[in-house]
Amino acid sequence: MSQETTDVSAAIAAELQLMDPTVRASRPLAARLLDPEFIEVGASGRRWTYEEMLAALPGLDGGDADGNGPRFEPSGMTGVVLAPGIVHLTYESVIGGRRARRSSLWRRRSGEAGAGWRMYYHQATPVPGP
Numbered sequence: 001m002s003q004e005t006t007d008v009s010a011a012i013a014a015e016l017q018l019m020d021p022t023v024r025a026s027r028p029l030a031a032r033l034l035d036p037e038f039i040e041v042g043a044s045g046r047r048w049t050y051e052e053m054l055a056a057l058p059g060l061d062g063g064d065a066d067g068n069g070p071r072f073e074p075s076g077m078t079g080v081v082l083a084p085g086i087v088h089l090t091y092e093s094v095i096g097g098r099r100a101r102r103s104s105l106w107r108r109r110s111g112e113a114g115a116g117w118r119m120y121y122h123q124a125t126p127v128p129g130p
Contacts, residue, residue, distance in 0.1 A: 007117075008079035011087035011106040014117045019072040025058045035107060035118035043100045043124040061095050070096035085110075087117075092127070099127035 001009075014033055023029040031054055040048040048056070062072055077091035085108040093100050105121040 004081040007081050007085075007087050007108070008089075010108075010117050011079055011089055011104075012077055014106060014119070015077070015089055015091075015104055016074070018119065019062060019074065021062060021071065024060070024062050027054050027057075030054055030057050032116070033118060035109070035120040038119060038121070040122040041124070043098070043126045074102075093124075100124040101127060 017023050018030065018033050023033070034050055034053060036050055038048075038050040038053060040053060042048060061070055073094040074091050075093070077089060079087050079089040082088050082105075087106045089102075089104045089106065091102050093102055101124070103123045104119055106117050107120045108117050
C-alpha cells in the first residue's frame, strides 16, 4: 500500500470516528480529532471554531452516546493527498432526511502531544430536495 493510500485511509477512518455518537458526546475524544486551528462552515452557513464545535458537538445532530437520534449516513467518500500530511475528503451525507455535500481537510500533526490526523477544515453544503 502506498503512503498516499495509507494517508487517505487514515483520514477516512478519522472522519468516520467524528460521526460516531460516542465520540461526538465526548469532548476529549472529539478534541483528539479536531485541529486546534479547526474551522467549519456548516450547512446552515454558520462558521464554527474549534472551541465552539467542541462545546456544541454533543448536542448537534448525529445521535447521542446512547444511540438516540438521527445518525450520519455517509456515501461516496473519497480522498486525495494534496501535499505531504494534507488530505482532502469529499462525500455526501444524509442525516434526518437532509442531504449535504461535504468537504474536509485533514492534516497530520507530528512532533506534539496528540500527534496524528486532525480535521483542519470542514464545509457542508445542503443538497436541495427534488
